[in-house]
Amino acid sequence: MKQNGKKADGRPLFDGYKPLEGAYDEIFGEEGVRNDVAVPIQALDALSRSEFVKRRSVANSAFFEAGVTFSVYGDEKQGVERIFPFDLLPRIISAKDWVHVERGLDQRVRALNMFLLDVYGEQRILKEDKIPRGIVEGSEAYLAKMHGVVPPAKTYIHIAGIDLIRGPSGEFLVLEDNVRTPSGVSYVLENRAMMKRVLPAVFAGSHVRNVDEYPRRLRETLSSRAAADVDQPNVVVLTPGAFNSAYFEHSYLARRMGCHLVEARDLFVHDDYVYLKTTHGPERVDVIYRRIDDEFLDPEVFRPDSLLGVPGIVRAYAKGHVTLANALGNGVADDKAVYPFVPDMIRFYLDEEPVLGQVETYICERKSDRAHVLANLESMVVKAVNASGGYGMLMGPTASKAELEEFAERIRANPRGYIAQPRIELSTCPSWIDGEMQPRRVDLRPYVLTTASSSWVLPGGLTRVALAEGSYVVNSSQGGGSKDTWVLDDAS
Amino acid sequence: MISRVAESCFWLHRYVERADNVARLLRVNRSFVLDVRLPEGARWRPVVVVSGEEERLSSLLGDDALDEGEQVQEYLTWNENNPSSVYSSVKWARENARTIRETISIEMWENLNIFWHWMSGGKGRRLYKSDRDAFYLRVRDAAALFLGVSRQTVLHDEPFAFMQLGVMLERAGQTARIVDVKHYALAQNGASGASGAESSQVGETAVESAQAMALLRSCSAIEPFFKKTARTPAGRPVVAFLYSEPLFPRSIVHCLGQASSLMSEIRAEAGQETGVTSMALLHKLVDSVKHNANSGAIETNLHSELTRVIDATSEVCAAIHSDYFDPSFDSSPGPMTSQIQEQA
Numbered sequence: 001m002k003q004n005g006k007k008a009d010g011r012p013l014f015d016g017y018k019p020l021e022g023a024y025d026e027i028f029g030e031e032g033v034r035n036d037v038a039v040p041i042q043a044l045d046a047l048s049r050s051e052f053v054k055r056r057s058v059a060n061s062a063f064f065e066a067g068v069t070f071s072v073y074g075d076e077k078q079g080v081e082r083i084f085p086f087d088l089l090p091r092i093i094s095a096k097d098w099v100h101v102e103r104g105l106d107q108r109v110r111a112l113n114m115f116l117l118d119v120y121g122e123q124r125i126l127k128e129d130k131i132p133r134g135i136v137e138g139s140e141a142y143l144a145k146m147h148g149v150v151p152p153a154k155t156y157i158h159i160a161g162i163d164l165i166r167g168p169s170g171e172f173l174v175l176e177d178n179v180r181t182p183s184g185v186s187y188v189l190e191n192r193a194m195m196k197r198v199l200p201a202v203f204a205g206s207h208v209r210n211v212d213e214y215p216r217r218l219r220e221t222l223s224s225r226a227a228a229d230v231d232q233p234n235v236v237v238l239t240p241g242a243f244n245s246a247y248f249e250h251s252y253l254a255r256r257m258g259c260h261l262v263e264a265r266d267l268f269v270h271d272d273y274v275y276l277k278t279t280h281g282p283e284r285v286d287v288i289y290r291r292i293d294d295e296f297l298d299p300e301v302f303r304p305d306s307l308l309g310v311p312g313i314v315r316a317y318a319k320g321h322v323t324l325a326n327a328l329g330n331g332v333a334d335d336k337a338v339y340p341f342v343p344d345m346i347r348f349y350l351d352e353e354p355v356l357g358q359v360e361t362y363i364c365e366r367k368s369d370r371a372h373v374l375a376n377l378e379s380m381v382v383k384a385v386n387a388s389g390g391y392g393m394l395m396g397p398t399a400s401k402a403e404l405e406e407f408a409e410r411i412r413a414n415p416r417g418y419i420a421q422p423r424i425e426l427s428t429c430p431s432w433i434d435g436e437m438q439p440r441r442v443d444l445r446p447y448v449l450t451t452a453s454s455s456w457v458l459p460g461g462l463t464r465v466a467l468a469e470g471s472y473v474v475n476s477s478q479g480g481g482s483k484d485t486w487v488l489d490d491a492s
Numbered sequence: 493m494i495s496r497v498a499e500s501c502f503w504l505h506r507y508v509e510r511a512d513n514v515a516r517l518l519r520v521n522r523s524f525v526l527d528v529r530l531p532e533g534a535r536w537r538p539v540v541v542v543s544g545e546e547e548r549l550s551s552l553l554g555d556d557a558l559d560e561g562e563q564v565q566e567y568l569t570w571n572e573n574n575p576s577s578v579y580s581s582v583k584w585a586r587e588n589a590r591t592i593r594e595t596i597s598i599e600m601w602e603n604l605n606i607f608w609h610w611m612s613g614g615k616g617r618r619l620y621k622s623d624r625d626a627f628y629l630r631v632r633d634a635a636a637l638f639l640g641v642s643r644q645t646v647l648h649d650e651p652f653a654f655m656q657l658g659v660m661l662e663r664a665g666q667t668a669r670i671v672d673v674k675h676y677a678l679a680q681n682g683a684s685g686a687s688g689a690e691s692s693q694v695g696e697t698a699v700e701s702a703q704a705m706a707l708l709r710s711c712s713a714i715e716p717f718f719k720k721t722a723r724t725p726a727g728r729p730v731v732a733f734l735y736s737e738p739l740f741p742r743s744i745v746h747c748l749g750q751a752s753s754l755m756s757e758i759r760a761e762a763g764q765e766t767g768v769t770s771m772a773l774l775h776k777l778v779d780s781v782k783h784n785a786n787s788g789a790i791e792t793n794l795h796s797e798l799t800r801v802i803d804a805t806s807e808v809c810a811a812i813h814s815d816y817f818d819p820s821f822d823s824s825p826g827p828m829t830s831q832i833q834e835q836a
Contacts, residue, residue, distance in 0.1 A: 057820065155584070241591065242590045242591045242593070251593070251594050252592075255594060260494055261594065262494060262496075263496060263591075265496060266495065266496045267493050268820065270820075270821050275818075276494065277494065277495035277496070277651065277818065277819050278493060278494055278495055278497055278762075278819070279493050279494075279498045279766065279816045279819075280762040280763045280766055281757070281763075281765075281819050282819055282821060322751065381699040
């Protein structure tokens with residue numbers, strides 16, 4: 001479909017676009033542009049190619065100048081800062097589809113939260129054998145020490161990022177849950193600001209729902225979960241520091257919420273309360289939006305050898321003197337070996353049928369599943385249960401023989417550590433590649449906040465796109481990029 | 493404001509000021525040793541001594557290295573094991589800046605980043621080899637640019653006050669050290685059998701007058717000196733000028749006086765109940781320095797007076813640390829004491 005010798009020109013943007021066979025295309029159906037996303041697509045199509053290219057380069061240089069970057073630390077001395085590759089063509093979701101997604105996410109996060117409350121409390125779900133006890137208590141992320149510690153307002157999950165994909169018939173499926181420290185929302189907000197700047201006319205007629213209230217909603221969420229006796233809670237964002245690859249996001253959110261960005265060494269615990277060291281003396285802290293993993297939070301509890309963390313913070317938390325968002329021990333709920341049981345959780349706790357489907361999953365710890373996985377490794381996607389970011393993963397269909405053998409060995413050695421799924425034909429979205437619109441695979445991370453009375457889903461989310469031709473891997477650490485996600489209003 | 497951020501503001505500017513001072517001292521000494529015939533031990537050793545690096549340098553490179561101009565320059569400019577080398581100072585300035593990018597301006601960050609990449613990326617090294625003088629001038633200019641840019645681009649509130657406080661306390665200590673070089677060189681002259689000790693009774697020798705000029709140059713004080721006083725630039729008036737001239741921006745009296753008003757600004761923002769120990773120590777130091785400027789102590793007992801100023805300045809810095817950078821409910825510093833900064 002590449003027209004050799006023809007430079008980007010005045011032709012319409014989507015001229016010659018051919019969806020990928022076997023995958024659902026987010027924009028183009030069998031009869032051309034899908035009806036419910038037609039308005040913005042027509043406006044985009046009206047831009048000539050040369051105009052689109054111009055605006056694209058404005059966006060890219062603006063991202064770099066604004067320092068919307070993530071850091072790659074190869075060697076110790078110099079951090080390399082890169083922009084997260086950005087594709088100017090938005091991913092567009094209709095109002096109708098979004099209602100469905102919202103309902104499904106709300107339901108799922110409620111169930112996951114009840115699961116955590118139960119697992120660290122009565123353990124009804126284990127006693128009634130809906131989930132094997134071994135799977136839960138065998139999770140590396142399960143914190144037995146948190147048994148009996150109930151967080152303020154019984155909220156474990158303040159912020160969730162639930163990764164969704166769309167299968168070949170367009171149905172939304174949950175790919176994985178992130179209820180520890182899901183990242184990426186700053187890119188959602190920055191991408192949107194950029195889109196409004198470079199494509200104002202397209203935006204104006206499209207009725208795209210606003211994402212800008214996220215920081216305010218996040219602040220409300222955090223404040224509403226403070227221990228009961230606090231009037232105006234002191235909320236801080238806790239970052240591992242400037243060397244962390246998501247530091248930009250940490251400082252961005254702190255700035256947008258108008259609260260302090262702190263490192264562990266800025267905090268200390270006195271009489272089981274947490275304090276911030278300021279030039280006017282110690283200042284009590286009520287809510288900590290922590291972007292540090294459980295095991296680095298408190299050397300008294302987790303890693304006595306660690307210099308990171310705040311000694312005593314877990315004691316303060318257990319006494320209900322400080323709120324940690326997300327709560328401690330959440331990892332057991334997004335463990336990939338627990339994931340296959342989430343539909344059962346929804347039925348068990350809510351007495352509802354799951355709104356969103358999910359991907360069929362083989363638990364390597366189970367003998368029969370393991371045998372199936374090992375026999376069909378070359379058609380499977382294998383994932384380490386406790387990893388994220390596309391690390392510790394095998395793409396069977398594209399792996400070499402040596403890689404397949406290595407993974408088979410790893411699975412045999414540590415069956416609890418792995419799950420496997422058939423490879424799903426992820427949906428595609430037109431993306432600007434080498435001067436043409438070409439289909440590229442995408443996923444979606446929407447963000448769910450648990451506010452005082454209900455949950456709130458950010459209308460949009462991070463669409464990640466596998467920029468390499470034929471690739472299924474969307475992670476930024478593996479050559480993925482991002483797109484702005486437009487959720488359309490009913491009015492359009 | 494957060495203590496860590498205040499501490500980084502303080503050290504960010506301190507390190508830049510330090511890079512400037514070390515570069516200035518080395519450049520002036522290069523020219524000085526060409527002008528004057530001095531015994532070996534009085535050529536480069538004093539520079540190492542006032543930098544407080546005598547022990548580390550001789551353990552790393554041997555005692556003889558203290559008299560080797562090239563080795564001394566290399567060590568004080570580039571050595572990464574020397575926490576106050578120009579290289580280390582720029583590096584640590586940038587590290588401090590990196591963690592407080594929300595607090596400093598974009599312009600400050602870009603400026604320092606360019607400075608650091610020049611130092612670490614080969615360009616600085618090449619200039620150092622091809623034109624040493626130009627290299628040290630470039631360091632001086634980069635530091636001046638950074639300090640100027642920060643004055644023009646951030647709010648003049650509490651973080652800015654900590655930045656300036658870092659500059660003033662560093663500069664007071666550095667001026668005291670630089671003046672002390674002269675004392676040291678004189679003592680060496682005397683010890684090595686030259687006529688230094690005697691001649692200071694009867695009048696300045698050529699060496700001493702060259703030293704006096706070098707001393708002024710080390711503090712960028714030649715023109716201010718001549719504008720302010722008609723006297724010939726001999727040892728005593730020069731020392732008196734650098735010690736006590738309130739209008740000269742690198743004099744000890746000026747720097748400590750400025751530090752004292754900056755402390756008052758900080759207390760106005762952070763609260764009058766804060767900084768009690770450091771303020772008291774600083775007041776005491778300022779009073780004694782003003783008193784000694786007029787009492788003749790600097791003429792009779794210069795070395796011990798300068799040592800006292802250097803030590804008292806360090807005490808003020810330590811008190812600022814416990815008052816502002818590491819506050820806790822106990823008066824004794826707890827296990828959370830920050831250990832990342834190199835106190836000098």
